[in-house]
Amino acid sequence: MSGISGRRLLALCRKESYQIVRDPSNILIAFVLPVMLLFLYGFAINLDSSLVKLGVLRLDDGPAAVSFEQQLQGTPALEVHHGASLRELQTAMSRGEIRGLVVIQNDFTARWLHGQGAAIQVLTDGAEPNTANFVSSYVQGAWQKWQEARAPLADGTPVPGVELRPRAWYNPATISRDYLVPGSIAVVMTVIGALLTSLVVAREWERGTMEALLATPVTAAELLLSKILPYYLLGMVAMALCTGVAVLLMGVPFRGSFLVLAFTSTLFLGAALGFGLFLSTVLRDQFNAAQAALTAGFLPAMMLSGFVFEINSMPWPLRLLTRLFPARYFAGSLQTLFQAGTVPAILIPNDLFLALLMVVWLTLTARKTTRTLD
Amino acid sequence: MIPEAAIEVRDLVKRFPGSTAPALDQVTTAMKAGTITGLVGPDGAGKTTFLRTLAGLLRPTQGEVRVLGLDPQAQSGELRDHVGYMPQKFGLYEDLSVLENLTLHADLRNVVGAERDATFKQLLAFTDLASFTGRYAGKLSGGMKQKLGLACSLLGHPRILLLDEPGVGVDPISRRELWKMVRALSRDGLTVVWSTAYLDEAELCDDVRLMAEGRIRASGTPQELMAVMAGRCYQIAQLADRPRNLLHRVLNAPEVIDGAIQGSQVRIVLREPGVFPDLARLNAGPRAEFKAVAPRLEDAFISLLGGGPGGDSALAEVTHAREPDPALDPDAIIRAQHLCKTFGAFKATDDVSFAVARGEIFGLLGPNGAGKSTAFKMECGLLKPTSGQALVMGLDLQHSPSKARQQLGYMAQKFSLYGQLSVRRNLLFFSEIYGLQGELQRFKVQQMIETFDLAPYLETLAGDLPLGFKQRLALACCVMHEPQVLFLDEPTSGVDPVTRREFWNHIHGLANKGVTIIVTTHFMDEAEYCDRIGLVFRGRLIALGRPDDLKRRCATPERPDPTMEDAFIDLILEAES
Numbered sequence: 039m040s041g042i043s044g045r046r047l048l049a050l051c052r053k054e055s056y057q058i059v060r061d062p063s064n065i066l067i068a069f070v071l072p073v074m075l076l077f078l079y080g081f082a083i084n085l086d087s088s089l090v091k092l093g094v095l096r097l098d099d100g101p102a103a104v105s106f107e108q109q110l111q112g113t114p115a116l117e118v119h120h121g122a123s124l125r126e127l128q129t130a131m132s133r134g135e136i137r138g139l140v141v142i143q144n145d146f147t148a149r150w151l152h153g154q155g156a157a158i159q160v161l162t163d164g165a166e167p168n169t170a171n172f173v174s175s176y177v178q179g180a181w182q183k184w185q186e187a188r189a190p191l192a193d194g195t196p197v198p199g200v201e202l203r204p205r206a207w208y209n210p211a212t213i214s215r216d217y218l219v220p221g222s223i224a225v226v227m228t229v230i231g232a233l234l235t236s237l238v239v240a241r242e243w244e245r246g247t248m249e250a251l252l253a254t255p256v257t258a259a260e261l262l263l264s265k266i267l268p269y270y271l272l273g274m275v276a277m278a279l280c281t282g283v284a285v286l287l288m289g290v291p292f293r294g295s296f297l298v299l300a301f302t303s304t305l306f307l308g309a310a311l312g313f314g315l316f317l318s319t320v321l322r323d324q325f326n327a328a329q330a331a332l333t334a335g336f337l338p339a340m341m342l343s344g345f346v347f348e349i350n351s352m353p354w355p356l357r358l359l360t361r362l363f364p365a366r367y368f369a370g371s372l373q374t375l376f377q378a379g380t381v382p383a384i385l386i387p388n389d390l391f392l393a394l395l396m397v398v399w400l401t402l403t404a405r406k407t408t409r410t411l412d
Numbered sequence: 413m414i415p416e417a418a419i420e421v422r423d424l425v426k427r428f429p430g431s432t433a434p435a436l437d438q439v440t441t442a443m444k445a446g447t448i449t450g451l452v453g454p455d456g457a458g459k460t461t462f463l464r465t466l467a468g469l470l471r472p473t474q475g476e477v478r479v480l481g482l483d484p485q486a487q488s489g490e491l492r493d494h495v496g497y498m499p500q501k502f503g504l505y506e507d508l509s510v511l512e513n514l515t516l517h518a519d520l521r522n523v524v525g526a527e528r529d530a531t532f533k534q535l536l537a538f539t540d541l542a543s544f545t546g547r548y549a550g551k552l553s554g555g556m557k558q559k560l561g562l563a564c565s566l567l568g569h570p571r572i573l574l575l576d577e578p579g580v581g582v583d584p585i586s587r588r589e590l591w592k593m594v595r596a597l598s599r600d601g602l603t604v605v606w607s608t609a610y611l612d613e614a615e616l617c618d619d620v621r622l623m624a625e626g627r628i629r630a631s632g633t634p635q636e637l638m639a640v641m642a643g644r645c646y647q648i649a650q651l652a653d654r655p656r657n658l659l660h661r662v663l664n665a666p667e668v669i670d671g672a673i674q675g676s677q678v679r680i681v682l683r684e685p686g687v688f689p690d691l692a693r694l695n696a697g698p699r700a701e702f703k704a705v706a707p708r709l710e711d712a713f714i715s716l717l718g719g720g721p722g723g724d725s726a727l728a729e730v731t732h733a734r735e736p737d738p739a740l741d742p743d744a745i746i747r748a749q750h751l752c753k754t755f756g757a758f759k760a761t762d763d764v765s766f767a768v769a770r771g772e773i774f775g776l777l778g779p780n781g782a783g784k785s786t787a788f789k790m791e792c793g794l795l796k797p798t799s800g801q802a803l804v805m806g807l808d809l810q811h812s813p814s815k816a817r818q819q820l821g822y823m824a825q826k827f828s829l830y831g832q833l834s835v836r837r838n839l840l841f842f843s844e845i846y847g848l849q850g851e852l853q854r855f856k857v858q859q860m861i862e863t864f865d866l867a868p869y870l871e872t873l874a875g876d877l878p879l880g881f882k883q884r885l886a887l888a889c890c891v892m893h894e895p896q897v898l899f900l901d902e903p904t905s906g907v908d909p910v911t912r913r914e915f916w917n918h919i920h921g922l923a924n925k926g927v928t929i930i931v932t933t934h935f936m937d938e939a940e941y942c943d944r945i946g947l948v949f950r951g952r953l954i955a956l957g958r959p960d961d962l963k964r965r966c967a968t969p970e971r972p973d974p975t976m977e978d979a980f981i982d983l984i985l986e987a988e989s
Contacts, residue, residue, distance in 0.1 A: 049519030053508065060507045250503025250564070253467050254520040255492045409488065411469045 042259050050256070050264030054238070058268060067233050068276045072226045073283055079222035080215055080288050090172050091117045093127040093136040100147020102156065102188070109184040110140065115176050131163060138162045138173030150188075219290045220376040221345030223280045224369035227303075228339040229332065230276055231310025232317070234269050236331035239318035249411065258407045265315055266308075266400075273307040274300070284376075294375030298385060302371045305392035309364040310335070312399030319406045339365035344373075367391045418445040418572060418603040419466060424475035426461050434473070435461040437626040443605060443619065445571075448598050450617030450634075451607040452713070454908035455879050457623040459607040460500065463574045466605065467497040479572060493521070496570035500577050502561030506550030510541055510560055513549055514567070521568035535563040538593065554781055555586025562590065566597070573597065573604045579613055583779040583949065584936070584977050585984060591616060609906065611710040612937070612977070622713050624908065629716050634709055641707035641715065643685035648678045652697025656920045656941075662696075663723025663917075665689035670711065670720040670913070673940045675960035681711045683719075714909055721914040726863040727887075728921020731894055736926065740805055742770045745897060745928040746791060750800035753786050760786040762951040763800070768930055768944075773923050775942030776932040777980070783951040784932040785825060785901055791930065792822055792899045804897055818847065821890035825901040825932075827882050831875025835866055835885055838874050839892070846893035860888040880911040887918065898922065900931040904938065916941045936976040947983055954987040 058064045096107050111118045119136055121127035130136045141159040150156035160177050162170035242248040251261070281299065284290045314331050321327045341347060342356065343365035349357055360366045367388040374384045419442065426436040436458045443449045451459045464470040465477060468484030468491060477484055482491045504513055514535070518528050536542040539559035544552065549560060558578055565573060575594070579587045591613075598604050598618075606617060614620050615634045622630040622637070630637055651658055655673045662680055663671050667689045670681040682688065691700050714720055736742055746768040753761040761783045768774040776784045789795040791802045793809025801808060807816045829838045839857045848856055861867055864884040869877060874885060883903060891898065900919070904912040912935075919941070923929055931942065939945045939959050947955040947962070955962055959976060966974045966982040974982075 043522075045522070045524070046520050049516050053505065053512070053516050056512060057505070057507055245506070246499050246501045246503050247505055249464075249469065249499040250497070250561075251520075252469055253492070253495065253497035253499075253565075254517065255489065255522070256520055409468075410471055410485075411464060412471050 041257060042263070043257075046256055047260045047263055050260060051268055054264055054268040058272060064234065064272070067230050068272050069279060072230055072276050072280050075226045075229070076219065076222060076280055076283055076288075079225070080219045080284075089117050090115055090138070090169065090176060091119060091136045092173060092177070093119045093121050093130055093139045094142070095121045095124055095127055095139065096142045097144040098142055098146040100151075102147040102150040103142045105188070106142065106146075106158070106181075106184050109180050109187075110177070113176060113180045115172075116180070131161070137166070137169050138177070140177055215288065216290050217373055217377060218345070219284045219288055220372035221343065221369045223277075223284060224306075224343055224365045224372055225336070225339040225345055226280060227273070227277060227306065227368065228310055228335045228343075228363075228365045231273055231307055232314035232331035232335035233328060234272065235265065235311045235314030236318045236327040237324050238265055238269070239315060240322055240324040240327045243322040244324055252409060252411070258404065258409055262315070262400075262404055262407050266311055269311055270304075270307055273311065274303060277303045277307070290376060292376050293379040295380045298380050299372075299375055302368065302375070302385065302389055302392065305389055305396055306364055306368040308396030309392055309399055312396055312403055313364075316399055316403040316406065319403055335365075338363045339369075342366060343369040345369050361391070362395075364392055364395045367395075416444050417442040418480060419443040419605070420476075420478040421466075422476045424462075424465065424477060425473045426458075426465060426470060427473045434626050436465070436472075439475070439626075439628055441621060441628055441631060443603060445603050446598060446601045447618040448594060448604040448606055448616075449619045449621060450614035451605060451621050451623060452609070452611055452614040452709070453623035454609060454911075455906035456625075457908075458626040459623055460576055461626075462623070463497070463576050463605060463607055466572075467495055467574055468492070469497075493568060494571045495574065496565035496568075496572065497574045498561045498565040498576060498578060500580065502557050502578075504549040504557060504561055504564070507548060509546050509548055510552070511545040513560060513564060517564040517567045523567050531567065535566060539563050553586075554582045554779065555589070558582050558586060558590055559593075562593065571601070571603060573602055575604065575606045577607055577609065579608055579610060580780065583782070583984070584981050587613070588981070610935075611708070611713060611909070612975075615709045620709065622716060624717065630712065637712045638707040638709060641681065641711045643704075644682040644715075645705050645707045645711055646680055646682065646688075647674065647703045647705050648680065648691070648696055648700055649676075649703050650697065650699040650701055651676065651678065652700065653695060657924070658694065658696055660723040660917075660920065661694050662689060663720065665694065670714045671723070672913075672937075675940065675958075675963060679705060681715065710909055714913075717908070717910050720910055721917065723917060725917040725921030727891065727918045728925055730859050730863055731891070731922060731925045731927070734896060734926045736770055737805075740770075743767060744803075745770050745772075745805055746774070746930055747803040748787065748791055748800070749803070751787055751790050751797050751802055752799045753783075753790060753795060754798045759951045761790065761797075764946075764948070764951075764953045765800075766946050766953065766956055768928055770928055771923050771926045772944065773919060773929045773931065773942045775939055775945040776930065776948055777936065777939050777945050777976075778934065778948035780934055782948045784934075784948045786951075787948065788899065788901055788930070788932055792820065793817070818893065819895055820897040820899065821893070821895035822899045823886050823890045823901060823903055825905070827874075827886065829874045829882070829886055829889060832873060834871050834873055835877070836861075836870045838885060838889060839866075842889035843892050848893060856892050860892055864888050880907050883907055883911065883915070887915070891922070896927060898927055898929045900929065902932050902934065904933060904935065912938070936980060939976045947980055949980075949984050949987065952987070955983045 092110065094107055094110060096103055110116060124141065127136065127139050131139055139161040146156050158181065160174055162173045164170055242251065285292050313335065317330045318327045321330065342360040342363055349360050349366070371385055371388045374381050422440050424436050424439040425434055427434045439462065451462065453459055461470060465472055466479055466484060468488045471485055479491055480494055484491055508516065514532060523531055536545065539562065541556065541559060541563070544556065549557060552560065578590060594604055594606065608614055618633065620632065620634050620637060621628050648658065655676060655678050659671050659673055659678050662668055662678060667683055667687050668680050669683050672679050688702060744767040748764055748766050751761055751764040764787050766774070776788060778784045786795065790797045792804065796810060804820060805816065809816060830841065833841065839860055843853045843857055861870065866885065866888070869881060874882065877885065887903065904915050919929055919931065942959065944956070944958055945962070946953050962983070963974050963976060963979045966979040971978065
């Protein structure tokens with residue numbers, strides 16, 4: 039690579055900006071796509087349980103059995119449907135009208151009174167493991183509370199139940215959206231970062247303009263910079279848009295520093311745009327480059343960034359693999375900045391890795407940006 | 413070193429990874445300063461590779477290249493300021509305006525300040541684009557794009573101008589204007605290399621390099637190259653028979669290496685000067701006579717390539733003559749009635765009407781983008797007309813059952829076979845599509861293999877075939893089922909002149925068997941092979957008739973024997989006024 043002339047670089051950047059503004063698909067990718075994806079991830083992916091419908095079959099009319107059923111009805115997360123027969127409830131469950139089923143046997147009160155250890159039967163729908171887990175833990179909770187309230191001490195007074203009060207720090211209400219949205223911003227930015235630039239060099243090859251450009255005195259450095267700078271600015275605007283939508287429209291709290299956010303985003307965009315440019319430069323075909331950018335950008339960002347699936351619970355080869363994708367560091371940094379604030383111990387290593395990836399992709403692209411058609 | 417040579421090339425070889433034959437093979441040549449050198453040859457001859465190597469865009473595998481005494485690779489920085497290069501399709505940014513395209517190139521070539529203003533003014537006046545500066549390049553006509561591409565490559569006062577097929581996709585009037593502009597530039601000392609597939613274009617150059625298969629087969633001035641052909645080019649006039657029938661017979665005479673139809677006459681090239689075929693034995697008619705004519709560059713090229721393919725069509729020999737169907741109007745096997753097609757505000761085809769008789773060859777002529785293919789696609793039912801009706805054998809193919817389609821063959825403009833399938837697989841597939849089965853299928857496939865000499869390529873993937881063989885295979889696939897009507901969309905585009913001759917032999921042979929043929933072409937000289945032609949320009953059919961009649965309409969005392977292109981230009985001017 040030889041020198042850079044300010045005039046030529048400016049002329050190329052101006053040309054690129056005209057093309058960005060005049061091509062509606064750029065606006066679609068940079069502004070409409072992120073907002074759409076953000077809403078999709080923010081509302082469609084929900085790890086919180088809502089009201090769970092539970093069927094109860096009580097074959098015992100004794101006071102203990104009645105009071106346990108009342109305990110279940112009093113649980114806020116459960117909506118109890120009283121059933122007349124096991125068959126009826128099973129049918130309801132197979133139709134999905136109820137998500138679980140509790141059977142209180144006819145000797146429940148008798149066994150309880152005689153201290154023989156009364157038992158209940160809980161049936162859940164294993165086809166939906168997540169909901170099944172909710173059902174069994176809600177019922178267990180109710181069962182525990184009921185037992186504590188009823189167990190008489192030796193002198194007849196009830197057991198002072200040991201109370202467990204979980205506190206979730208950083209996301210006190212454990213609203214899953216608050217940590218899903220920052221993570222999904224990382225995914226969205228990966229997609230648009232790679233998609234924006236994957237098209238631009240390939241387009242010049244396909245339309246034959248690259249040939250005309252290469253016959254002029256432009257240098258490889260000028261070419262490369264003119265492809266990065268305008269799209270970096272566009273990417274930053276998209277990033278600001280995402281943050282704005284998350285904080286203002288979706289009500290996700292932001293606890294960190296905007297300056298640090300901008301800095302981290304810069305490093306991330308450097309890596310993501312560099313990756314897209316690399317594909318575009320190597321493949322020289324818009325369709326292939328866009329497809330590669332989506333597959334190699336979107337899928338790992340979704341699966342391996344820790345946005346939905348915890349990286350710590352992955353097997354070690356996958357954990358190692360996540361290190362290669364900028365989305366992983368960006369998702370982590372965003373989750374930290376939104377929920378916890380500016381925590382240097384997390385952000386600095388992430389930024390270092392992002393910087394490293396940026397250098398790697400841009401260097402590779404620069405090496406592939408030749409002055410000939412060979 | 414030749415002192416006046418602006419470009420010198422010695423033993424240049426260029427190989428691309430993955431291909432066996434070199435794209436350029438031991439090319440040695442020199443080009444004089446201040447001249448226009450025409451680089452002529454069919455697609456794949458190596459013209460583009462040669463120009464790109466001169467521009468420093470490709471690294472030579474071997475050999476030495478000097479442009480203005482500089483090495484385009486090692487001294488690229490210095491050289492680039494002096495070389496203007498216009499790639500195929502002009503290399504313009506379609507989403508930038510005329511002025512923005514110019515400004516970009518001016519900035520890149522360091523043309524600034526007062527110099528820029530002066531240059532822009534001069535170039536815009538020169539190219540006649542001054543009133544279109546705000547228009548996006550994508551919205552310009554082919555001719556205007558070509559001029560803008562030229563203007564961009566002229567910024568910074570280059571001393572060398574490399575033009576890669578500037579005439580493609582451009583109407584004949586714009587091509588002539590461009591030629592005048594380039595000629596004026598060369599008078600000011602600019603060295604021009606102009607690549608083209610049109611041999612008539614090359615005849616105007618100062619110097620010509622005939623290329624085929626990566627080699628320069630002949631060099632010299634057009635006059636030198638054509639001088640070799642002196643005394644060998646004749647016309648046979650006053651024929652008793654249809655010209656195409658005589659052509660068939662005359663091409664098989666051992667004394668003749670090439671021949672073509674010219675209106676009501678047949679033009680031939682003799683193997684040796686003074687050795688004529690016997691007109692009586694050829695049944696040319698009692699009044700038939702030889703008339704000496706001026707040689708053309710194409711004659712020289714065909715002679716260099718070893719002569720034309722003879723007059724027989726193996727395809728016609730295996731095609732069964734069909735009895736005319738009494739239920740059909742023999743004068744209108746194909747009929748277009750007021751065909752219109754609009755895409756948005758753009759009228760691609762505007763009120764086109766014609767009829768094609770049984771066994772007739774009807775040619776749709778016009779520059780690329782004139783609307784030939786659109787009219788063509790409506791006629792064979794691939795596009796729905798906005799208004800008007802397209803009938804083939806009395807049926808509208810848009811609605812008619814596949815049985816009607818069984819009667820027609822269609823060869824698409826772009827290679828539309830399966831590139832990933834072998835030649836044999838393609839033949840089998842298309843024979844099945846057309847309902848050939850069992851013994852008949854095996855027989856027809858084998859017949860096509862023999863007819864088109866495909867045997868050496870049977871297991872080659874269709875995508876890897878040389879262009880001439882691709883076209884042969886495409887033709888084979890669309891005639892296997894012996895259709896009564898044949899649609900050929902630019903069947904000869906990009907192929908070498910010898911293969912073009914072979915294709916026209918087939919077309920003539922099939923027409924003689926009663927097949928009705930409609931063909932499009934942008935080679936004006938191919939119009940002569942058609943019984944009747946329709947000239948299409950900007951979507952409209954501006955003239956319809958026999959080639960001779962159209963030419964005669966434009967004959968003047970100064971130009972008693974106009975070419976088809978002369979006629980076309982006159983007709984366009986007439987239609988515009």
